[in-house]
Amino acid sequence: MFLKILLLLLLLPLAANADDASAWQALKDGNAMLLMRHTHAPGNGVATAVILNDCSTQRNLDEQGKREAGDWGERLRRHGITEARVYSSQFCRALETARLLNVGEVEPAPALNSFFLTRERRSAQTEQLKQFITGLEPGLPIVMISHQVNISALTSRFPAAGEALILAFPLTGRPEVLASIRP
Template sequence: MVIMRLLLLLLLPLPAAASTDSEAWQALQEGKAMLLMRHTHAPGSGVSSGAVLHRCDTQRNLDEQGRQEAIAWGNRLKEHGINQARVFSSQFCRAQDTARLLDIGKVKPVPALNSFFLTRERRSLQAEQLKRFITGLEPGRPVILISHQVNISVLTGRFPAAGEALILAFPLENRPKVLASIRP
């Protein structure tokens, strides 16, 4: 009997979490929230010192797993009624490829979404630039941002896995309100 009660207690929060996620998706559809995603799987970590922004051959890139994750994310967005969105991405190839493979809108590069892994002294400046960019977005269609772990961690205090996304409430607060965290 005690085990049965414990099992019931463990199951009780699940419907509430599902409800919260569905409310987060609804807010995203209505333009009351944005989706901030770490690029999908790219083997390795960080940015190599020889990486050049506009030369994919010098960077970590998506592998087949990463490409499939990005396509699956695009399908997930469409299943939630998000067929068109304003898509903004880091200029790094792995982020641009993730954004393109979502197939829900033209991808616009935004330098404030670029990784500052090798230039940690830019952390505060770049976080402020990103906040200003987000704050300046006009209301309307859903917003999707593709960035990197370091950027997302500084903005939200969370450490996202590759392909993980956070749905953040608009307007953006000093410490953004995370409505949902969604794994790939």
């Protein structure tokens, strides 16, 4: 019995890697998208006086966050994603994460903005995000950078800074998470 349990424990990482490989292939093939929480930005939440086009009013990436974003770009390229459609929250930490991936021009998307201070917008904004994603035309792989509250509202997961989820298309009901990838 002990030997069977040990063998099972040794094989679990192989099964997870196979699942991750399928998820990455689905992303490349346009059957999934990557939704990522911005990389490390010290602090929590959102300041009450955020001005979207003024990074001095926001939490921003530190050196660790910048390295993580660059590493994510390398990871994407290792998985064959050298060019993607990149959408980002308008918050500076998300935009900088998206740019440092270096896999495509970054398009700001208000539906990806944090609603941390306006939690009453949760349902409406989550529906707006689903509609935005559903309205995207087929083409290059899709990478989106957002915030913990948005990703949690959409997926019921609590992602760490720099964590990404590969979500299956189409997004109906609660999205199917094909893989969860840590920074």
